[in-house]
Amino acid sequence: MTREYDHIVVGGGSAGCAVAARLAERPGAQVCVVEAGPSDQDIRVKIPFGLVNLLGSNVRNWKRQTVPMASAGGRQVAVPRGRMLGGSGSINSMVWFRGTRADFDAWGLPGWDSTTVWDAFDSIEGRMTPARLPHPHPLSDAFGRVFPANDPNAPPTPERQSAGVFHTNMRRGARWSAADGFLRPSGADVVTGAEVDQVTFEGPRATGVKLRDGRTLKARAGVVLSAGSIESPMILMRSGIGPGADLQGAGIDVRLDAPGVGANLHDHPGFGLHFKGQGSGYGLTLGQLPAWALSPVQWLLMRSGRLTSNTVEAGAFYSVTDSDVPDIQTHFLPFLMGWQGKAIIWGSGYFADVCLCQPSSRGRLRIGKDRFQPLIDLNLFGDDWDLDMMVRGVERLRQILDTAPFEHRGAPEGFPGTGVTGDALREVIRTRAGTAYHPVGTVALGGPLDARGAVKGIENLWVADASVMPRITSANTNAPSMMIGWQIGGHVAAAATATPAASCRVAT
Ligand SMILES: Cc1cc2nc3c(=O)[nH]c(=O)nc-3n(C[C@H](O)[C@H](O)[C@H](O)COP(=O)(O)OP(=O)(O)OC[C@H]3O[C@@H](n4cnc5c(N)ncnc54)[C@H](O)[C@@H]3O)c2cc1C
The missing domain is CATH 3.30.410.40 (Cholesterol Oxidase; domain 2)
Structure with a gap:
């Protein structure tokens, strides 16, 4: 039987947890977070130094790699990504930075100026309580x-x-991730071990998701992709939204030719x-x-x-x-x-x-014959x-x-x-050289997305994670990812409240 919710959030990482918390504030809203990895209830996640061990995990780390990059001596470079509740925020070093005010003002997008964004950081810092190591x-x-x-x-x-x-973002000597600060208090439903293959549609409208194991979940008020800078564009491309020629090459029917999906990839x-x-x-x-x-x-x-x-x-x-x-x-x-x-x-x-802090090089993420194996070209240097x-x-x-x-x-x-x-x-x-593990930019606001994080040309589909940054912030990207989830989650909630018919539940 297909389960039905108001909102589905794909990915329970740094941004996805903040999205879920914001959506769950809507009275009566049924929110489901669909996470490919397991829970974060593992002592190595809680112990700050445990990240050294987690980086070697095949279960809790996607362990992605770039393609060989001519610009970096023909090398492949590691692209670790957390694969569990808390996402990369469950394997990261918890270093807390907003970025600079000028970083956000340079985006030049309504709703993302530094004054607005600074207020949002104040809100999320109330929950994450960053403090000196x-x-x-x-x-x-x-x-x-x-x-x-x-x-x-x-x-x-x-x-x-x-x-x-x-x-x-530690509390009492232990990791305090977005799963602790946002997801657990939200009361949202959580499904772990559920890797999303693609978004489902009725005409131009997103209606839910199909999992890799064939199960489906429905979302009457819409789907938010928060699978991170590598996996969110992959889900879009598997759903037929991306550069038309690449999709055809991978045997995927083109729903929307969106050349910006996967472009603008960069990292520190x-x-x-x-x-x-x-x-x-x-x-x-x-x-x-x-x-x-x-x-x-x-x-x-x-x-x-x-x-x-x-x-x-x-x-x-x-x-x-x-x-x-x-x-x-x-x-x-x-x-x-x-x-x-x-x-x-x-x-x-x-x-x-x-x-x-502000690299000039831009790379691209592509889909290939194996639809689940991203071809990541950071074009480093x-x-x-x-x-x-x-x-x-x-x-x-x-x-x-x-x-x-x-x-x-x-x-x-x-x-x-x-x-x-x-x-x-x-x-x-x-x-x-490698990177600081901060890939961003592959589904940018002002590119494939409007300034509220909605996918242009598609109804009821949003992206909210590090992939939406048009240009990277000048320091570590975890806090900005949570802020992005918080802000876009607010836009999604407002859209659902404005069209109440979209969110009335159907019994399963
Ligand atoms: C080793 C490491 C150290 C870092 N150190 C720091 C640091 O100290 N400070 C800092 O600010 N930043 C740091 N970062 C970067 C920071 O953690 C990320 O920028 C941030 O977590 C990105 O958030 P996100 O929500 O975009 O993605 P993520 O937090 O990665 O969340 C994406 C989630 O989606 C899930 N997912 C992916 N695909 C699917 C699918 N198909 N179906 C269902 N679920 C899916 C993933 O499993 C994951 O849980 C570090 C990153 C790494 C990897």
């Missing part, structure tokens, strides 16, 4: 003091040169410096083994200790051009990470990266300017780290090594 490593504290003029107790901000310990490129030395950061050493052994007990009993680390503990924003506005973000991790193929190696150390900026960023980061008050915890650069400069550095970045 409770137990940073001394190295992270020290990194937060790299700019003497800057208040080390304030979080860094992409609005100006600044450094500090990050604010994160990121390249890390690794430092290794005795007595510096966290790592696997004989001296640290007792602390690691005790850490689970410490976390379970007191919610303290090294397992409360979100790994990405501190960071900075700074400019490598004449502009006063930062163009580089650095994430500082007080951990030794392997750089020769192994994630974990013996020794202790730390890691600091260079991420470009397709625009040379991005690579120039990354080289300058690494040069500046090295200067910053040289003066950081690390004292006896300072360690030498193990990778790529201070001898690697100029053209050699450029080549290492081109052939080794």
